[in-house]
Amino acid sequence: NAGVTQTPKFQVLKTGQSMTLQCAQDMNHNSMYWYRQDPGMGLRLIYYSASEGTTDKGEVPNGYNVSRLNKREFSLRLESAAPSQTSVYFCAASSPLHFGNGTRLTVT
Amino acid sequence: AQTVTQSQPEMSVQEAETVTLSCTYDTSESDYYLFWYKQPPSRQMILVIRQEAYKQQNATENRFSVNFQKAAKSFSLKISDSQLGDAAMYFCAYRSLIYNQGGKLIFGQGTELSVKP
Numbered sequence: 452n453a454g455v456t457q458t459p460k461f462q463v464l465k466t467g468q469s470m471t472l473q474c475a476q477d478m479n480h481n482s483m484y485w486y487r488q489d490p491g492m493g494l495r496l497i498y499y500s501a502s503e504g505t506t507d508k509g510e511v512p513n514g515y516n517v518s519r520l521n522k523r524e525f526s527l528r529l530e531s532a533a534p535s536q537t538s539v540y541f542c543a544a545s546s547p548l549h550f551g552n553g554t555r556l557t558v559t
Numbered sequence: 560a561q562t563v564t565q566s567q568p569e570m571s572v573q574e575a576e577t578v579t580l581s582c583t584y585d586t587s588e589s590d591y592y593l594f595w596y597k598q599p600p601s602r603q604m605i606l607v608i609r610q611e612a613y614k615q616q617n618a619t620e621n622r623f624s625v626n627f628q629k630a631a632k633s634f635s636l637k638i639s640d641s642q643l644g645d646a647a648m649y650f651c652a653y654r655s656l657i658y659n660q661g662g663k664l665i666f667g668q669g670t671e672l673s674v675k676p
Binding site: 482484486491492493494495496499501507509539541543545547548550552553555 | 664
């Protein structure tokens with residue numbers, strides 16, 4: 452039972468490049484979330500999906516898009532990466548949250 | 560909007576001693592959940608303990624217990640008999656029970672706990 456799986460674990464991008472962070476859960480939960488973690492700021496919600504087919508903005512949505520492809524998968528896309536998006540990204544499912552292992556993204 | 564505040568960026572404890580991590584929150588809601596998560600250097604987020612606001616009894620999980628003061632909006636975590644493996648970042652989190660809030664968690668800034676042998 453893998454729980455929440457997110458890929459990749461590490462990524463380095465140049466400013467302006469795009470990428471998609473993938474997340475999948477095998478727990479049949481309706482709700483899924485994307486957070487970013489920055490030093491001294493805790494985890495801040497980027498986007499969430501309360502159920503398949505719905506997505507809502509969180510606290511820091513600017514510069515990101517999401518897709519809830521089906522009940523299992525919830526992806527996060529950076530269309531034009533900026534250095535301010537250097538962070539650790541976590542996908543989570545359900546509540547209380549089951550977290551993936553995070554993606555460390557560096558934008559140079 | 561709800562907020563969660565952890566005012567201690569860093570804490571230190573001697574192995575086998577007891578340490579308390581502080582958390583305060585702000586909400587106008589009467590029912591909600593509170594959580595403590597542990598994040599070791601592996602980056603994994605691990606649920607330590609949860610508290611339902613309607614329950615007066617403080618939650619406990621082995622060496623971990625909370626002091627939930629609803630009127631004061633305070634939710635501290637006590638770690639007894641601290642072990643080297645307790646060294647981690649600890650996050651306090653709040654969850655609204657209002658349906659249209661989507662079950663999201665609001666996190667505090669975190670407290671880095673070090674354990675001295």
